[in-house]
Amino acid sequence: MTIDKNSPIPVYYQLKEDIKNKINIGVWKVGQCIDSERELSENYGVSRMTVRQALGELVQEGILVREKGKGTFVCEPKVKQRDIMSFSEIVKKSGRESETSILEFERIHTPESMQELLPFDEVYKINRLRIVEGEVIANEIIHIPCDYCGYMDMELLKGSFYELLKTFGYVIDHSEAALQAIIMDDSYKKLFNVNEAVPLIKSYSKNLTSDGKLLFIEESIYRSDKYVLEVNIYRREGKIR
Incomplete structure (x- = not known):
């Protein structure tokens, strides 16, 4: 997905929704580590802060979980x-x-x-x-x-x-x-x-x-x-x- 930086939809939200979509279609499965912040930043052409905000909301929603020193993983749905x-x-x-x-x-x-x-x-x-x-x-x-x-x-x-x-x-x-x-x-x-x-x-x-x-x-x-x-x-x- 290409992030549309001219869209009225915030960039972090576009990124967040695309990550959710990738999880829904099975690109990243339950228990799997998703791309790192650096990889997401480079792949989507956005700042690390934007990536961090998108991931933070997904963690709050129980879709992802962070494990210190290991990465960010897809949670089992609740x-x-x-x-x-x-x-x-x-x-x-x-x-x-x-x-x-x-x-x-x-x-x-x-x-x-x-x-x-x-x-x-x-x-x-x-x-x-x-x-x-x-x-x-x-x-x-x-x-x-x-x-x-x-x-x-x-x-x-x-x-x-x-x-x-x-x-x-x-x-x-x-x-x-x-x-x-x-x-x-x-x-x-x-x-x-x-x-x-x-x-x-x-x-x-x-x-x-x-x-x-x-x-x-x-x-x-x-x-x-x-x-x-x-x-x-x-x-x-x-x-x-």
Whole structure:
């Protein structure tokens, strides 16, 4: 690609997009070292500072990783969540295939710790593993009042839970979540089917409809080396009176 220095599109951005394109078409594969800053500078006819800016943004986006003394390498793609989306939808948008393994699906008395939030006698407990291209990425445990649900079975729960809720007339408007890092122990190694410890992040979320109705509580654990949750934080300006 020739960089158009007369274009209104910044030079570093043109370079960044071409590097991304080369990765997408397989010129540089996952785990492979891309050209050095010097080589990129000479090949594209741009300054080293421009190259550094393009690579810096690609590192921030999780597309590349720098290894001191070795070079810059292509990262394995991560599942990224930015907005309220089902896991199935997120993975599909990334161009990959997902599958779900149901560990538990049962009707239980509402756990005491949830009774204030979910004041119902019984809830469904749904425990699922979310798998992407053969690797367990997440473990999700959902509690939803039985009164809110129509017919469900294990086969239906292998798909998008958000889409299933739509058949009951519910759409999730927003989620209130708390996140924390956790240490992988032997039980998690078994759950995620790994031999070595990998970083994990735990999410506890309350999922609500547009009218503020708490629909279900979800406790999820994700492999944070495979999954990225991007959070946008806004300051709400108070009304001037």
